[in-house]
Amino acid sequence: MDLSSFPFLTPSPTEKLLHFSSGILWMKRDDLIHPDVSGNKWRKLKGFFREVDPSRPVLTFGGAHSNHLRAAAFALAHASIKGIAVVRGEELSPEHNTTLRYCEKMGLTMHFIPRSEYKVLREKDWKPSAIQLEEWGAASAQILPEGGAGAHALEGCREIWSELDDVPDHLLIASGTGTTVFGILAAMPQGSSTKVHVISAVKGAHQEQARITQYARQKSIDLHWEDEVHFGGFGKIPTHLKAQNTAFEKEYGFAIDSVYNAKVWAYFNRNSFKGRVLWINTGGVFTP
């Protein structure tokens, strides 16, 4: 479908954040792409929407706090496509939190299933049985995997690199599944002079780490993988991180999300750099 009617700010702007003794920290403001589809979410969805058949429903998947579900709900509503979501946790309901309330407001039909059933769906690569599809009213649906993952997502994430006007000495980016950084690495030239710092929000993401570091090695790109071990685990927000976030917002006039980008900020502050440092702000801050 034609994407020109989608209200998204791309290319996203790159702003100077601060001067430090041996360089400058810049931020690529993917968080400004859209208030509800911020950061890497539209990057990941774009390719899917380009090829979607608007006459058929879309079936997607996510947890109760999923930024992907929120983004998909907005984009589907904007395109007037019927959206169906399978949500992890049978005990939940649309009233559970602001994310699910938002999805309901956007017209997403949600089915809440047990975690064990959700795990099987993940193992089956988001291919439900005919009975499940029938039960969810999704027999003719197009499947959008959890997190918007897939080849389309990688394509969209490549654009982050291709939108840059200047090549940074260091690139800082948060990682969950590693899709965003993989897309960036795919777009970088072989033997790029940019050192990539991946700050994993997930503790012990060994598979992702192995996949990403091996790919960087293949491309002769210097990559450092920062394991989340210093911060206590995915979604954990220790007091010192909260305090850092508050100070950041006070200083720069906008908030960074606590799960991903706060850790990039903490990483920047703990390490020394030289030259042009670029932080890709992957978004994740929403107003309820």
Ligand SMILES: Cc1ncc(COP(=O)(O)O)c(C=O)c1O
């Ligand atoms: C705000 C934000 N930043 C970063 C990420 C990590 O992206 P990826 O899973 O592509 O590594 C996510 C993942 O959903 C996210 O919501």
